[in-house]
Amino acid sequence: MVKLEYLKKEYEKTRQMPGKWPLSSYRYKFNITHFQPFLKALKEKRLIGLKCRSCNTVSFPPKLVCGKCLVQPDQWVALRDTGMVATFTANYMKDETTGELQSFPVIAIQQDGADTTFLTQLNPAVKFEDVYVGMPVKVKWKNQPEGNLGDIEYYDVIDDATKKMKLQNE
Protein backbone atom coordinates (compact mmCIF):
# COMPACT_ATOMS: atom_id res chain seq x y z
CA MET A 1 0.00 0.00 0.00
CA VAL A 2 1.08 3.57 -0.66
CA LYS A 3 2.57 5.11 2.46
CA LEU A 4 1.72 8.74 2.73
CA GLU A 5 4.68 10.03 4.73
CA TYR A 6 7.07 9.56 1.76
CA LEU A 7 4.87 11.58 -0.55
CA LYS A 8 3.91 14.39 1.76
CA LYS A 9 7.45 15.76 1.85
CA GLU A 10 7.22 16.52 -1.86
CA TYR A 11 4.38 19.04 -1.72
CA GLU A 12 2.19 20.94 0.71
CA LYS A 13 -0.88 21.58 -1.33
CA THR A 14 -2.75 19.38 -3.78
CA ARG A 15 -3.17 20.89 -7.25
CA GLN A 16 -6.69 21.64 -8.42
CA MET A 17 -8.23 21.09 -11.82
CA PRO A 18 -11.68 22.47 -12.70
CA GLY A 19 -14.35 20.15 -14.08
CA LYS A 20 -18.03 20.34 -15.05
CA TRP A 21 -20.88 17.92 -14.52
CA PRO A 22 -23.86 19.03 -16.63
CA LEU A 23 -26.88 17.33 -15.02
CA SER A 24 -29.22 18.73 -17.68
CA SER A 25 -27.55 16.50 -20.27
CA TYR A 26 -29.20 13.45 -18.69
CA ARG A 27 -32.63 12.12 -19.67
CA TYR A 28 -35.01 11.50 -16.76
CA LYS A 29 -37.77 9.08 -17.70
CA PHE A 30 -41.16 8.82 -16.06
CA ASN A 31 -44.58 7.41 -16.78
CA ILE A 32 -47.39 9.93 -17.21
CA THR A 33 -50.31 7.65 -18.21
CA HIS A 34 -51.77 7.54 -14.70
CA PHE A 35 -51.62 11.34 -14.49
CA GLN A 36 -53.90 12.08 -17.49
CA PRO A 37 -57.32 11.80 -15.73
CA PHE A 38 -55.91 13.84 -12.83
CA LEU A 39 -54.76 16.66 -15.13
CA LYS A 40 -58.05 16.57 -17.04
CA ALA A 41 -59.95 16.99 -13.75
CA LEU A 42 -57.75 19.94 -12.79
CA LYS A 43 -58.87 21.72 -15.96
CA GLU A 44 -62.45 21.42 -14.67
CA LYS A 45 -61.40 22.64 -11.21
CA ARG A 46 -61.96 19.19 -9.74
CA LEU A 47 -59.60 17.15 -7.56
CA ILE A 48 -59.35 13.37 -7.78
CA GLY A 49 -57.20 10.82 -6.00
CA LEU A 50 -56.17 7.32 -7.03
CA LYS A 51 -57.24 4.49 -4.71
CA CYS A 52 -55.48 1.16 -4.25
CA ARG A 53 -58.09 -1.60 -4.18
CA SER A 54 -55.83 -3.76 -2.05
CA CYS A 55 -55.12 -1.44 0.91
CA ASN A 56 -57.58 1.42 0.24
CA THR A 57 -54.82 4.05 0.31
CA VAL A 58 -55.85 7.12 -1.69
CA SER A 59 -52.87 8.91 -3.20
CA PHE A 60 -53.04 12.56 -4.13
CA PRO A 61 -51.35 13.34 -6.49
CA PRO A 62 -51.86 9.88 -8.03
CA LYS A 63 -49.23 7.16 -7.77
CA LEU A 64 -48.55 4.71 -10.58
CA VAL A 65 -47.85 1.82 -8.19
CA CYS A 66 -48.86 1.28 -4.56
CA GLY A 67 -45.55 0.69 -2.80
CA LYS A 68 -47.21 -1.25 0.01
CA CYS A 69 -49.06 -3.79 -2.15
CA LEU A 70 -47.09 -3.56 -5.41
CA VAL A 71 -50.33 -3.34 -7.40
CA GLN A 72 -51.53 -0.65 -9.78
CA PRO A 73 -54.22 1.52 -8.17
CA ASP A 74 -57.04 2.05 -10.69
CA GLN A 75 -60.01 3.51 -8.82
CA TRP A 76 -60.46 7.28 -9.09
CA VAL A 77 -62.18 9.00 -6.16
CA ALA A 78 -63.41 12.59 -5.93
CA LEU A 79 -61.78 14.73 -3.25
CA ARG A 80 -62.91 17.93 -1.57
CA ASP A 81 -60.93 21.10 -2.24
CA THR A 82 -59.98 21.40 1.43
CA GLY A 83 -57.07 19.87 3.29
CA MET A 84 -54.81 20.12 6.31
CA VAL A 85 -51.19 21.18 6.79
CA ALA A 86 -49.28 17.97 7.58
CA THR A 87 -45.93 19.72 7.93
CA PHE A 88 -44.28 22.96 6.78
CA THR A 89 -41.12 25.00 6.70
CA ALA A 90 -40.01 28.40 5.44
CA ASN A 91 -37.88 29.14 2.43
CA TYR A 92 -35.76 32.26 2.10
CA MET A 93 -34.96 34.06 -1.13
CA LYS A 94 -33.34 37.33 -2.05
CA ASP A 95 -35.53 39.75 -3.95
CA GLU A 96 -33.59 40.31 -7.17
CA THR A 97 -34.41 44.02 -7.46
CA THR A 98 -34.18 45.20 -3.83
CA GLY A 99 -31.77 42.56 -2.52
CA GLU A 100 -34.07 42.14 0.49
CA LEU A 101 -34.32 38.70 2.10
CA GLN A 102 -37.87 37.37 1.82
CA SER A 103 -39.37 34.40 3.60
CA PHE A 104 -42.38 32.38 2.54
CA PRO A 105 -43.94 29.17 3.83
CA VAL A 106 -43.71 25.86 1.98
CA ILE A 107 -46.33 23.33 3.10
CA ALA A 108 -47.02 19.64 2.74
CA ILE A 109 -50.79 19.15 2.81
CA GLN A 110 -53.04 16.15 3.26
CA GLN A 111 -56.05 16.66 0.99
CA ASP A 112 -59.32 15.71 2.69
CA GLY A 113 -60.08 12.15 1.60
CA ALA A 114 -56.45 11.33 0.68
CA ASP A 115 -53.83 9.41 2.66
CA THR A 116 -50.65 10.98 1.29
CA THR A 117 -48.95 14.36 1.44
CA PHE A 118 -48.54 16.90 -1.33
CA LEU A 119 -45.76 19.50 -1.27
CA THR A 120 -47.17 22.85 -2.35
CA GLN A 121 -47.31 26.62 -1.78
CA LEU A 122 -49.36 28.57 0.73
CA ASN A 123 -50.90 31.97 0.02
CA PRO A 124 -47.73 34.14 -0.12
CA ALA A 125 -49.44 36.77 2.05
CA VAL A 126 -49.43 34.36 5.03
CA LYS A 127 -46.39 34.55 7.31
CA PHE A 128 -44.71 31.27 8.16
CA GLU A 129 -44.86 32.17 11.87
CA ASP A 130 -48.65 31.87 11.64
CA VAL A 131 -48.64 28.41 10.07
CA TYR A 132 -49.14 25.32 12.27
CA VAL A 133 -49.49 21.56 11.84
CA GLY A 134 -53.19 20.78 11.43
CA MET A 135 -54.08 24.17 9.91
CA PRO A 136 -57.04 23.83 7.51
CA VAL A 137 -56.44 25.04 3.95
CA LYS A 138 -58.37 25.28 0.69
CA VAL A 139 -57.32 25.25 -2.96
CA LYS A 140 -57.10 28.65 -4.70
CA TRP A 141 -57.68 27.91 -8.37
CA LYS A 142 -56.06 29.75 -11.23
CA ASN A 143 -58.60 31.80 -13.20
CA GLN A 144 -58.16 29.91 -16.48
CA PRO A 145 -57.11 26.32 -15.65
CA GLU A 146 -55.07 24.63 -18.38
CA GLY A 147 -55.02 21.06 -17.11
CA ASN A 148 -51.66 21.06 -15.37
CA LEU A 149 -50.18 21.30 -11.85
CA GLY A 150 -49.99 25.10 -12.17
CA ASP A 151 -53.82 25.25 -12.00
CA ILE A 152 -53.56 25.10 -8.21
CA GLU A 153 -52.21 28.61 -7.74
CA TYR A 154 -51.73 28.08 -4.02
CA TYR A 155 -53.58 26.95 -0.89
CA ASP A 156 -55.48 29.54 1.14
CA VAL A 157 -56.06 29.55 4.90
CA ILE A 158 -59.64 28.90 6.04
CA ASP A 159 -61.36 29.20 9.43
CA ASP A 160 -60.20 26.61 11.96
CA ALA A 161 -63.43 25.17 13.40
CA THR A 162 -61.53 23.22 16.07
CA LYS A 163 -60.31 26.50 17.58
CA LYS A 164 -63.91 27.69 18.01
CA MET A 165 -64.82 24.38 19.60
CA LYS A 166 -62.02 24.82 22.12
CA LEU A 167 -63.26 28.30 22.97
CA GLN A 168 -66.82 27.03 23.50
CA ASN A 169 -65.53 24.30 25.78
CA GLU A 170 -63.69 26.83 27.89
Added chain:
Amino acid sequence: MSKQQAAIVSAGFCEHASKRSDVNMAEMANEAIQDCLNNANIEMDAVDAIVMGNMPAFEGANLPELWMTDWVGARDKPLIRVTTGGTTGGSVAIAGYYHVAAGLPGIETVLAVAFEQQSCGNTSVGLSSVALGEISIVNALGLPAESAMRIFGAGAAIGIASYQAINYMKRSGCTEEDLARVVVQNRRNAAKNWWTHLKMPDYTIEQVMATPYVSYPLRFGMVTPASDGACAVLFTREEIAKDTVDIPAYVNGVSSVANETGIVGYAAAGAGQLDPCEQLGAVESAKLAYSQAGISFPEKEIDYAEVYSPFPNQELMWLERLGLFKENTAHLRYRDGTTAPNGELPVNCSGGVNSTNAIGASGLERVAEAALQIMGKAENQVPKTVHTSIGHGWGGCINFVTLTVLSDQPRRK
Protein backbone atom coordinates in the same frame (compact mmCIF):
# COMPACT_ATOMS: atom_id res chain seq x y z
CA MET B 1 -17.74 -22.43 5.93
CA SER B 2 -19.48 -21.55 9.14
CA LYS B 3 -20.85 -18.40 10.67
CA GLN B 4 -18.26 -16.44 12.65
CA GLN B 5 -18.57 -14.02 15.55
CA ALA B 6 -17.11 -10.72 14.27
CA ALA B 7 -15.55 -7.97 16.36
CA ILE B 8 -14.09 -4.51 15.86
CA VAL B 9 -10.48 -4.22 17.01
CA SER B 10 -9.46 -0.80 15.77
CA ALA B 11 -10.71 2.48 14.33
CA GLY B 12 -8.90 5.40 12.75
CA PHE B 13 -9.66 8.88 11.50
CA CYS B 14 -8.05 11.62 9.49
CA GLU B 15 -8.28 15.25 10.53
CA HIS B 16 -11.64 16.68 9.40
CA ALA B 17 -11.98 20.24 8.08
CA SER B 18 -14.09 22.21 5.63
CA LYS B 19 -11.23 22.13 3.11
CA ARG B 20 -8.48 19.52 3.28
CA SER B 21 -6.56 21.16 0.44
CA ASP B 22 -3.30 19.45 1.47
CA VAL B 23 -4.58 16.03 0.37
CA ASN B 24 -6.83 14.59 -2.33
CA MET B 25 -9.54 11.96 -1.80
CA ALA B 26 -7.20 8.99 -2.07
CA GLU B 27 -4.61 10.47 0.28
CA MET B 28 -7.31 11.43 2.78
CA ALA B 29 -8.73 7.88 2.91
CA ASN B 30 -5.16 6.61 3.22
CA GLU B 31 -4.57 8.79 6.31
CA ALA B 32 -7.52 7.23 8.14
CA ILE B 33 -6.40 3.71 7.16
CA GLN B 34 -2.86 4.33 8.44
CA ASP B 35 -4.27 5.67 11.71
CA CYS B 36 -6.54 2.61 12.06
CA LEU B 37 -3.71 0.12 11.38
CA ASN B 38 -1.28 1.97 13.67
CA ASN B 39 -3.79 1.97 16.53
CA ALA B 40 -3.93 -1.85 16.44
CA ASN B 41 -0.26 -2.37 15.53
CA ILE B 42 -1.31 -4.23 12.40
CA GLU B 43 0.25 -4.18 8.92
CA MET B 44 -1.78 -4.08 5.73
CA ASP B 45 -0.60 -7.65 4.97
CA ALA B 46 -2.88 -8.90 7.76
CA VAL B 47 -5.97 -7.48 6.00
CA ASP B 48 -7.76 -9.98 3.74
CA ALA B 49 -10.42 -7.83 2.10
CA ILE B 50 -11.51 -4.20 1.83
CA VAL B 51 -14.94 -2.56 1.85
CA MET B 52 -15.05 1.12 0.90
CA GLY B 53 -17.75 3.71 0.42
CA ASN B 54 -18.52 7.35 -0.31
CA MET B 55 -21.12 9.32 -2.28
CA PRO B 56 -19.40 10.00 -5.62
CA ALA B 57 -22.06 12.61 -6.51
CA PHE B 58 -20.63 14.96 -3.86
CA GLU B 59 -17.08 14.91 -5.22
CA GLY B 60 -18.17 14.61 -8.84
CA ALA B 61 -15.49 11.94 -9.33
CA ASN B 62 -17.18 8.67 -10.17
CA LEU B 63 -16.18 5.08 -9.40
CA PRO B 64 -13.42 5.94 -6.90
CA GLU B 65 -12.82 2.25 -6.13
CA LEU B 66 -11.34 1.87 -9.61
CA TRP B 67 -8.57 4.44 -9.28
CA MET B 68 -8.07 4.39 -5.50
CA THR B 69 -7.19 0.68 -5.29
CA ASP B 70 -3.55 1.18 -4.25
CA TRP B 71 -4.41 3.96 -1.82
CA VAL B 72 -6.75 1.76 0.21
CA GLY B 73 -4.31 -1.16 0.10
CA ALA B 74 -6.54 -3.32 -2.07
CA ARG B 75 -4.12 -4.51 -4.75
CA ASP B 76 -4.46 -8.30 -5.19
CA LYS B 77 -7.26 -8.35 -2.59
CA PRO B 78 -11.06 -8.50 -2.74
CA LEU B 79 -12.55 -4.96 -2.84
CA ILE B 80 -16.16 -3.83 -2.89
CA ARG B 81 -17.74 -0.36 -2.81
CA VAL B 82 -21.06 0.39 -1.07
CA THR B 83 -23.11 3.56 -1.59
CA THR B 84 -26.45 4.18 0.11
CA GLY B 85 -26.68 7.97 0.52
CA GLY B 86 -26.27 9.24 4.07
CA THR B 87 -26.20 5.69 5.41
CA THR B 88 -23.16 4.85 3.24
CA GLY B 89 -20.86 4.63 6.27
CA GLY B 90 -23.38 2.51 8.18
CA SER B 91 -23.72 0.19 5.19
CA VAL B 92 -19.92 -0.02 4.82
CA ALA B 93 -19.75 -1.16 8.46
CA ILE B 94 -22.48 -3.75 7.90
CA ALA B 95 -20.75 -5.02 4.74
CA GLY B 96 -17.47 -5.27 6.67
CA TYR B 97 -19.24 -7.26 9.37
CA TYR B 98 -20.85 -9.66 6.86
CA HIS B 99 -17.49 -10.29 5.17
CA VAL B 100 -16.12 -11.60 8.46
CA ALA B 101 -19.32 -13.20 9.77
CA ALA B 102 -19.84 -15.22 6.57
CA GLY B 103 -16.76 -17.27 7.50
CA LEU B 104 -15.40 -17.46 3.94
CA PRO B 105 -12.09 -19.30 3.73
CA GLY B 106 -9.18 -16.84 3.71
CA ILE B 107 -11.33 -13.85 4.75
CA GLU B 108 -10.64 -13.28 8.43
CA THR B 109 -9.73 -9.61 8.79
CA VAL B 110 -11.53 -6.92 6.83
CA LEU B 111 -10.85 -3.20 6.55
CA ALA B 112 -13.87 -0.89 6.17
CA VAL B 113 -13.11 2.64 4.99
CA ALA B 114 -15.53 5.47 4.25
CA PHE B 115 -14.76 9.04 3.21
CA GLU B 116 -16.04 12.22 1.62
CA GLN B 117 -14.12 15.23 0.37
CA GLN B 118 -16.97 17.69 -0.08
CA SER B 119 -14.63 20.57 -0.94
CA CYS B 120 -13.92 18.79 -4.26
CA GLY B 121 -17.44 19.35 -5.47
CA ASN B 122 -20.64 21.17 -4.79
CA THR B 123 -23.01 19.55 -2.32
CA SER B 124 -26.07 21.24 -3.83
CA VAL B 125 -25.14 19.92 -7.29
CA GLY B 126 -24.70 16.49 -5.71
CA LEU B 127 -28.12 16.68 -4.09
CA SER B 128 -29.58 18.04 -7.35
CA SER B 129 -28.47 14.84 -9.03
CA VAL B 130 -30.98 13.14 -6.72
CA ALA B 131 -33.74 15.78 -6.83
CA LEU B 132 -33.46 17.03 -10.41
CA GLY B 133 -35.35 14.07 -11.82
CA GLU B 134 -38.27 14.84 -9.49
CA ILE B 135 -38.15 18.56 -10.19
CA SER B 136 -38.12 18.01 -13.96
CA ILE B 137 -41.20 15.79 -13.64
CA VAL B 138 -43.27 18.39 -11.76
CA ASN B 139 -42.04 20.97 -14.20
CA ALA B 140 -43.12 18.77 -17.13
CA LEU B 141 -46.54 18.37 -15.44
CA GLY B 142 -47.01 22.12 -15.63
CA LEU B 143 -45.72 23.60 -12.38
CA PRO B 144 -43.68 26.66 -13.41
CA ALA B 145 -39.92 26.12 -12.96
CA GLU B 146 -39.73 29.02 -10.50
CA SER B 147 -42.41 27.57 -8.20
CA ALA B 148 -40.92 24.09 -8.51
CA MET B 149 -37.50 25.35 -7.43
CA ARG B 150 -39.09 27.33 -4.59
CA ILE B 151 -40.97 24.33 -3.24
CA PHE B 152 -38.18 21.81 -3.68
CA GLY B 153 -35.50 24.36 -2.79
CA ALA B 154 -36.92 24.17 0.73
CA GLY B 155 -36.27 20.45 0.40
CA ALA B 156 -32.82 18.84 0.27
CA ALA B 157 -31.37 17.56 3.53
CA ILE B 158 -32.09 20.62 5.66
CA GLY B 159 -35.64 21.08 4.39
CA ILE B 160 -36.52 17.54 5.32
CA ALA B 161 -34.96 18.08 8.75
CA SER B 162 -37.04 21.21 9.31
CA TYR B 163 -40.25 19.32 8.49
CA GLN B 164 -39.18 16.72 11.04
CA ALA B 165 -38.38 19.47 13.54
CA ILE B 166 -41.80 21.14 13.12
CA ASN B 167 -43.63 17.89 13.74
CA TYR B 168 -41.36 16.84 16.60
CA MET B 169 -41.86 20.17 18.38
CA LYS B 170 -45.62 19.90 17.89
CA ARG B 171 -45.63 16.33 19.27
CA SER B 172 -43.35 16.80 22.25
CA GLY B 173 -43.54 20.44 23.28
CA CYS B 174 -39.79 20.76 22.74
CA THR B 175 -38.69 24.40 22.29
CA GLU B 176 -36.07 26.05 20.08
CA GLU B 177 -33.88 26.42 23.19
CA ASP B 178 -34.06 22.65 23.65
CA LEU B 179 -32.72 22.22 20.11
CA ALA B 180 -29.93 24.70 20.88
CA ARG B 181 -29.06 22.73 24.02
CA VAL B 182 -28.46 19.59 21.94
CA VAL B 183 -26.15 21.54 19.61
CA VAL B 184 -24.16 23.04 22.48
CA GLN B 185 -23.58 19.60 24.01
CA ASN B 186 -22.40 18.23 20.65
CA ARG B 187 -20.02 21.07 19.82
CA ARG B 188 -18.48 20.97 23.31
CA ASN B 189 -18.00 17.22 22.97
CA ALA B 190 -16.40 17.72 19.54
CA ALA B 191 -13.80 19.99 21.16
CA LYS B 192 -12.55 16.96 23.12
CA ASN B 193 -11.70 14.93 19.99
CA TRP B 194 -8.66 15.64 17.79
CA TRP B 195 -10.20 14.71 14.45
CA THR B 196 -13.52 16.62 14.56
CA HIS B 197 -14.52 19.68 12.51
CA LEU B 198 -16.51 22.25 14.56
CA LYS B 199 -14.78 22.36 17.94
CA MET B 200 -16.60 24.92 20.09
CA PRO B 201 -15.71 24.38 23.78
CA ASP B 202 -17.45 27.58 24.95
CA TYR B 203 -20.57 27.50 22.77
CA THR B 204 -23.75 28.65 24.56
CA ILE B 205 -27.48 28.38 23.96
CA GLU B 206 -27.67 32.20 23.72
CA GLN B 207 -25.09 32.20 20.93
CA VAL B 208 -27.08 29.60 18.96
CA MET B 209 -30.33 31.52 19.43
CA ALA B 210 -28.71 34.74 18.17
CA THR B 211 -28.06 33.25 14.71
CA PRO B 212 -30.65 33.67 11.92
CA TYR B 213 -32.97 30.92 10.62
CA VAL B 214 -31.64 28.87 7.72
CA SER B 215 -34.90 27.00 7.36
CA TYR B 216 -37.49 27.56 10.10
CA PRO B 217 -37.17 26.33 12.90
CA LEU B 218 -33.50 25.50 12.31
CA ARG B 219 -30.96 28.29 12.81
CA PHE B 220 -27.54 28.77 11.25
CA GLY B 221 -25.87 27.92 14.55
CA MET B 222 -27.64 24.54 14.67
CA VAL B 223 -26.67 23.25 11.26
CA THR B 224 -24.17 20.52 10.44
CA PRO B 225 -21.01 21.62 8.58
CA ALA B 226 -19.83 20.25 5.23
CA SER B 227 -16.59 18.44 6.02
CA ASP B 228 -13.73 16.68 4.29
CA GLY B 229 -12.74 13.54 6.14
CA ALA B 230 -12.37 9.78 6.34
CA CYS B 231 -12.76 6.95 8.83
CA ALA B 232 -11.52 3.35 8.86
CA VAL B 233 -12.59 0.41 11.02
CA LEU B 234 -11.02 -3.03 11.31
CA PHE B 235 -13.30 -6.09 11.62
CA THR B 236 -11.95 -9.52 12.47
CA ARG B 237 -12.88 -12.97 13.86
CA GLU B 238 -13.34 -13.51 17.59
CA GLU B 239 -10.08 -15.52 18.11
CA ILE B 240 -7.92 -12.94 16.34
CA ALA B 241 -9.71 -10.09 18.11
CA LYS B 242 -8.87 -11.53 21.54
CA ASP B 243 -5.16 -11.66 20.60
CA THR B 244 -5.17 -8.15 19.19
CA VAL B 245 -6.82 -6.02 21.89
CA ASP B 246 -7.82 -6.29 25.55
CA ILE B 247 -11.51 -5.57 24.97
CA PRO B 248 -12.78 -6.16 21.44
CA ALA B 249 -16.13 -4.61 20.48
CA TYR B 250 -18.21 -7.60 19.38
CA VAL B 251 -20.74 -6.93 16.64
CA ASN B 252 -23.91 -8.59 17.91
CA GLY B 253 -26.60 -7.08 15.70
CA VAL B 254 -26.84 -5.23 12.40
CA SER B 255 -29.81 -4.00 10.43
CA SER B 256 -30.51 -1.82 7.44
CA VAL B 257 -34.12 -0.86 6.82
CA ALA B 258 -35.63 1.17 3.97
CA ASN B 259 -38.91 3.00 4.35
CA GLU B 260 -41.03 4.91 1.84
CA THR B 261 -39.34 7.97 0.33
CA GLY B 262 -40.28 10.86 2.59
CA ILE B 263 -42.40 13.92 1.72
CA VAL B 264 -41.53 14.34 -1.95
CA GLY B 265 -42.18 10.84 -3.21
CA TYR B 266 -41.61 9.42 -6.68
CA ALA B 267 -42.62 11.87 -9.40
CA ALA B 268 -43.28 14.28 -6.52
CA ALA B 269 -46.48 12.33 -5.78
CA GLY B 270 -46.04 12.71 -2.02
CA ALA B 271 -45.69 10.09 0.67
CA GLY B 272 -47.95 8.07 2.94
CA GLN B 273 -45.82 9.12 5.91
CA LEU B 274 -47.94 12.02 7.03
CA ASP B 275 -45.68 12.77 9.98
CA PRO B 276 -42.02 12.95 8.90
CA CYS B 277 -40.79 12.29 12.46
CA GLU B 278 -42.72 9.04 12.78
CA GLN B 279 -39.73 7.13 11.27
CA LEU B 280 -41.07 3.59 11.16
CA GLY B 281 -37.85 2.52 9.42
CA ALA B 282 -35.87 3.36 12.56
CA VAL B 283 -38.35 1.52 14.77
CA GLU B 284 -38.12 -1.53 12.51
CA SER B 285 -34.30 -1.43 12.34
CA ALA B 286 -34.13 -1.28 16.14
CA LYS B 287 -36.43 -4.31 16.48
CA LEU B 288 -34.29 -6.32 14.08
CA ALA B 289 -30.85 -5.42 15.46
CA TYR B 290 -31.86 -5.67 19.13
CA SER B 291 -33.43 -9.11 18.68
CA GLN B 292 -30.21 -10.34 17.00
CA ALA B 293 -28.20 -8.98 19.93
CA GLY B 294 -30.60 -10.43 22.51
CA ILE B 295 -31.61 -7.02 23.84
CA SER B 296 -35.14 -6.89 25.27
CA PHE B 297 -34.95 -3.65 27.25
CA PRO B 298 -32.93 -1.20 25.15
CA GLU B 299 -33.48 1.69 27.59
CA LYS B 300 -31.81 -0.34 30.37
CA GLU B 301 -29.33 -2.48 28.45
CA ILE B 302 -27.71 0.10 26.17
CA ASP B 303 -24.98 2.18 27.83
CA TYR B 304 -23.90 4.46 25.02
CA ALA B 305 -25.38 5.75 21.75
CA GLU B 306 -23.94 7.37 18.64
CA VAL B 307 -26.86 8.52 16.51
CA TYR B 308 -26.74 10.15 13.09
CA SER B 309 -28.12 13.63 13.59
CA PRO B 310 -26.95 16.43 11.31
CA PHE B 311 -29.69 18.55 12.93
CA PRO B 312 -30.48 18.64 16.67
CA ASN B 313 -34.16 17.67 16.43
CA GLN B 314 -33.12 14.41 14.77
CA GLU B 315 -30.96 13.42 17.73
CA LEU B 316 -34.06 13.67 19.96
CA MET B 317 -36.23 11.83 17.45
CA TRP B 318 -33.78 8.94 16.88
CA LEU B 319 -33.19 8.34 20.60
CA GLU B 320 -36.93 7.82 20.98
CA ARG B 321 -37.47 5.73 17.85
CA LEU B 322 -34.51 3.51 18.74
CA GLY B 323 -36.18 2.78 22.07
CA LEU B 324 -33.72 4.58 24.37
CA PHE B 325 -36.18 7.16 25.72
CA LYS B 326 -39.96 7.23 25.99
CA GLU B 327 -41.80 9.01 23.20
CA ASN B 328 -41.70 12.83 23.37
CA THR B 329 -39.33 12.93 26.35
CA ALA B 330 -35.85 13.04 24.79
CA HIS B 331 -35.52 16.83 25.10
CA LEU B 332 -36.18 16.53 28.86
CA ARG B 333 -33.22 14.12 29.15
CA TYR B 334 -30.96 16.81 27.70
CA ARG B 335 -32.26 19.31 30.25
CA ASP B 336 -31.42 16.99 33.18
CA GLY B 337 -28.00 15.94 31.84
CA THR B 338 -28.77 12.24 31.22
CA THR B 339 -27.07 12.40 27.81
CA ALA B 340 -23.92 14.27 28.93
CA PRO B 341 -20.60 12.33 28.92
CA ASN B 342 -20.95 11.76 32.69
CA GLY B 343 -24.68 11.06 32.49
CA GLU B 344 -26.64 7.83 32.62
CA LEU B 345 -26.87 7.42 28.85
CA PRO B 346 -24.10 9.43 27.18
CA VAL B 347 -24.92 10.32 23.57
CA ASN B 348 -22.58 11.40 20.75
CA CYS B 349 -19.45 12.10 22.82
CA SER B 350 -17.65 12.45 19.49
CA GLY B 351 -19.67 15.60 18.84
CA GLY B 352 -21.81 13.68 16.38
CA VAL B 353 -22.72 14.51 12.81
CA ASN B 354 -23.85 17.93 14.03
CA SER B 355 -20.16 18.86 14.54
CA THR B 356 -18.48 16.84 11.79
CA ASN B 357 -20.09 15.69 8.57
CA ALA B 358 -18.02 14.12 5.82
CA ILE B 359 -21.26 12.55 4.59
CA GLY B 360 -20.04 9.15 3.34
CA ALA B 361 -17.87 8.71 6.44
CA SER B 362 -20.42 9.86 9.05
CA GLY B 363 -22.26 6.53 9.38
CA LEU B 364 -19.00 4.61 9.88
CA GLU B 365 -17.78 7.19 12.40
CA ARG B 366 -20.83 6.45 14.56
CA VAL B 367 -19.94 2.73 14.61
CA ALA B 368 -16.25 3.54 15.19
CA GLU B 369 -16.95 5.78 18.20
CA ALA B 370 -19.48 3.32 19.64
CA ALA B 371 -16.77 0.62 19.40
CA LEU B 372 -14.02 2.81 20.90
CA GLN B 373 -16.21 3.55 23.95
CA ILE B 374 -16.49 -0.20 24.61
CA MET B 375 -12.76 -0.73 24.01
CA GLY B 376 -12.02 2.15 26.43
CA LYS B 377 -10.03 3.93 23.73
CA ALA B 378 -12.28 6.87 22.82
CA GLU B 379 -10.71 10.30 23.12
CA ASN B 380 -13.74 11.65 24.98
CA GLN B 381 -14.12 8.42 26.96
CA VAL B 382 -17.14 8.32 29.28
CA PRO B 383 -16.44 7.66 32.98
CA LYS B 384 -18.86 4.74 33.27
CA THR B 385 -18.09 1.28 31.85
CA VAL B 386 -19.75 0.76 28.49
CA HIS B 387 -20.90 -2.83 27.96
CA THR B 388 -23.31 -2.28 25.09
CA SER B 389 -23.42 0.55 22.57
CA ILE B 390 -25.14 1.38 19.29
CA GLY B 391 -24.01 3.14 16.10
CA HIS B 392 -26.84 4.45 13.95
CA GLY B 393 -27.01 5.83 10.41
CA TRP B 394 -29.63 7.78 8.49
CA GLY B 395 -29.91 8.88 4.91
CA GLY B 396 -31.53 8.67 1.54
CA CYS B 397 -34.71 10.70 1.22
CA ILE B 398 -35.34 10.42 4.99
CA ASN B 399 -36.00 6.73 4.40
CA PHE B 400 -32.82 4.68 5.06
CA VAL B 401 -31.73 3.61 8.53
CA THR B 402 -28.75 1.46 9.55
CA LEU B 403 -28.06 0.21 13.05
CA THR B 404 -25.11 -1.68 14.56
CA VAL B 405 -25.21 -3.09 18.10
CA LEU B 406 -21.85 -3.63 19.79
CA SER B 407 -20.97 -5.32 23.06
CA ASP B 408 -17.97 -6.29 25.22
CA GLN B 409 -19.30 -9.87 25.23
CA PRO B 410 -19.81 -12.09 22.17
CA ARG B 411 -23.41 -12.91 21.22
CA ARG B 412 -25.02 -15.54 23.42
CA LYS B 413 -25.33 -18.65 21.26
